[in-house]
Every structure is written in C-alpha cells, then in structure tokens.
Amino acid sequence: MHPFSYTRVSDTREAVDAGRRGGRYIAGGTTLVDLMRETVERPETLVDITGLPLGEITATERGGLRIGALVTMSEAAAHAKVRTLYPVVSEALELSASAQLRNMATIGGNIMQRTRCTYFRDVTADCNKRDPGSGCAALHGVNRTHAILGTSGACVATHPSDVAVAFAALEARVHLLGPDGTRRVPFSDFLLRPGSTPQREQALLKGELITAVEIPALPRPLRSGYLKVRDRQSYEFALTSAAVALHIRGGVIREARVAAGGVGTVPWKLPAVERHLVGERPSGALWSAAAAKASDGARPLQHNRFKVELLKRTVERQLRVVGGTK
Numbered sequence: 001m002h003p004f005s006y007t008r009v010s011d012t013r014e015a016v017d018a019g020r021r022g023g024r025y026i027a028g029g030t031t032l033v034d035l036m037r038e039t040v041e042r043p044e045t046l047v048d049i050t051g052l053p054l055g056e057i058t059a060t061e062r063g064g065l066r067i068g069a070l071v072t073m074s075e076a077a078a079h080a081k082v083r084t085l086y087p088v089v090s091e092a093l094e095l096s097a098s099a100q101l102r103n104m105a106t107i108g109g110n111i112m113q114r115t116r117c118t119y120f121r122d123v124t125a126d127c128n129k130r131d132p133g134s135g136c137a138a139l140h141g142v143n144r145t146h147a148i149l150g151t152s153g154a155c156v157a158t159h160p161s162d163v164a165v166a167f168a169a170l171e172a173r174v175h176l177l178g179p180d181g182t183r184r185v186p187f188s189d190f191l192l193r194p195g196s197t198p199q200r201e202q203a204l205l206k207g208e209l210i211t212a213v214e215i216p217a218l219p220r221p222l223r224s225g226y227l228k229v230r231d232r233q234s235y236e237f238a239l240t241s242a243a244v245a246l247h248i249r250g251g252v253i254r255e256a257r258v259a260a261g262g263v264g265t266v267p268w269k270l271p272a273v274e275r276h277l278v279g280e281r282p283s284g285a286l287w288s289a290a291a292a293k294a295s296d297g298a299r300p301l302q303h304n305r306f307k308v309e310l311l312k313r314t315v316e317r318q319l320r321v322v323g324g325t326k
C-alpha cells in the first residue's frame with residue numbers, strides 16, 4: 001500500500017478545507033481501502049468524515065426525503081419512511097453487497113463507488129480510467145459484464161451501484177458543500193459518462209463533499225420496486241436491473257419513473273419507456289411494448305450481446321410486478 005497521512009474532521013467546513021487541499025474523503029471505506037490495497041488508488045491524505053453530522057434521514061418541506069451522506073446502507077434500507085414511501089430504494093439497498101458491507105458502507109460512498117471492471121483493478125492491464133491514455137483492455141478482452149449503453153471508445157465499464165439506479169429513476173438530487181457554498185445537482189448530471197475522460201466520474205468540484213441525497217416528493221399512491229438479475233443470488237453485481245415507480249390513478253398510469261442498472265456506464269434512465277406508459281391503462285401488452293424500448297441505442301460488445309434482450313425482459317418483468325397486471 002502506498003504511504004498516506006490520515007486526519008479526522010468533526011466539522012463540514014474543516015472537511016471541505018482538507019478536501020480542497022487534495023485530501024480524499026473516507027467514511028465506511030468499503031471501496032477505497034480495497035483499491036488502496038491493490039494500489040489502484042494512491043491518495044496522499046485520507047480525511048475521515050465519519051464524525052460529521054450527516055447521518056440523519058429527514059422529511060423535506062416539499063414532502064420528499066433527505067438521506068444524509070453518512071447514513072449507512074442498512075440504516076437507509078430499514079428506515080420506515082424509505083420502506084413505505086420508496087420501496088424501490090430499500091429493495092435496491094437490500095440486494096446490494098453483503099450484510100456486513102451494508103452495515104459499514106454509506107449512501108454517499110455508495111454513489112461514489114468505482115467500477116468493478118476487472119481490468120481497472122488489475123494494475124498490470126491497460127485502463128484509461130486508472131491510467132488515462134493507456135488504452136482499454138476490456139474493449140477486446142473479456143467484456144461479458146460490461147456496458148452496452150453510454151459507452152465510448154475510451155471506456156465501457158458499468159457503474160456498479162444498485163441504489164444509484166433507484167435514485168436515477170426517482171430523479172433524486174445530490175446535495176453538495178464546497179469551498180464556494182452549497183449546490184444541488186440532479187442525479188442524472190452527477191454521474192458522468194466516460195466520453196474521452198473516463199477518469200472523471202462525478203460532477204464534483206475540488207473539495208466538494210456530498211452532504212445528502214434528496215428524493216423528491218412524488219404523487220401518491222406510488223408503487224415501486226427493484227429487480228436485480230445476476231449470476232448468483234447474493235453478493236453479486238447486476239447483469240441487468242430495473243428500478244420502476246408508477247403512479248396509477250383511476251386505472252390510468254399518470255406518472256412513470258424507470259431506470260436500468262448493469263447495462264450503462266451510468267445508471268440508465270429510460271425516458272422512452274416512461275413516455276410509452278404515461279396515459280395508458282396497465283396491461284400485459286403495454287408492459288411488453290414499453291419494455292421493448294429499453295435497449296434503444298444499445299451498442300453491445302463481443303461477449304455481452306445477451307444483455308440487449310435480458311434488459312428488455314428485466315424491465316418487462318418489473319413493470320408487471322409493480323404495475324400488478326399479468
């Protein structure tokens with residue numbers, strides 16, 4: 001492991017000052033410490049933020065929920081308001097990682113986690129994300145688990161988070177505190193597609209600290225849920241996943257929020273699927289027709305063509321589960 005210094009902060013301003021000087025924030029450490037052991041990450045300074053007052057879940061004035069960045073995955077998954085208002089969030093969390101990791105990992109760290117591309121974690125392989133300009137070993141290597149949407153010639157890695165897919169579907173916002181004050185970034189703008197700079201993964205300015213994720217108020221009743229398809233039933237990342245939320249009133253779908261995971265370089269919002277649903281009456285034929293649009297624009301690689309069809313089936317199945325019509 002590369003030598004580093006360690007500092008612990010107890011106040012958000014102190015944290016931002018340390019971050020502005022180049023310190024890396026650490027909370028649960030469930031990703032960063034692994035990457036440091038593998039020498040993929042070599043921070044000079046770790047800034048321990050676990051003492052900051054960012055561990056609450058509160059209702060917002062507008063009727064949504066604000067989940068503090070230091071709330072652990074297990075705390076968020078078990079929270080009564082998360083479970084009743086946004087089951088898609090609690091289900092995505094419960095299908096992530098292992099119980100031990102969920103007890104340590106935080107919501108802020110979860111959305112910041114780095115890809116599981118095996119070449120990224122192998123410091124002997126070419127990887128533009130780890131070593132810009134070196135190439136991408138996955139493009140012509142084993143790419144079965146890689147992305148089919150949002151890829152570039154520089155990187156085809158998926159974003160590994162499940163709860164980020166739920167946040168993308170619900171159009172959450174990320175609250176940030178930086179040297180110049182606070183700002184709120186729509187989730188769809190927070191995580192960046194690779195383009196020609198895959199090493200830049202989030203729209204964070206120097207020193208900015210995630211303070212919370214805000215889920216907006218949505219019309220009630222809202223049915224929602226998360227489906228994850230993977231090679232084994234636990235402790236595994238998604239091959240495909242679907243986060244679905246539907247507001248159905250008077251037998252008509254009034255609002256639809258749908259996003260996919262395991263297939264995009266970022267959590268992949270599916271606006272064409274959503275548009276197909278709104279204004280229609282739930283039916284098996286509707287779910288099939290809407291889900292058929294889920295893979296629009298997909299560019300599969302040599303080993304992951306199966307994801308094109310698997311994604312459509314994943315979305316269709318979860319629309320049936322949430323929509324309640326066979």
Ligand code: SF4
Pocket residue numbers: 115117118119120126127128129130135136137138139154155156157198
């Ligand atoms: Fe690196 Fe991205 Fe290529 Fe994986 S897909 S080797 S993370 S550049």
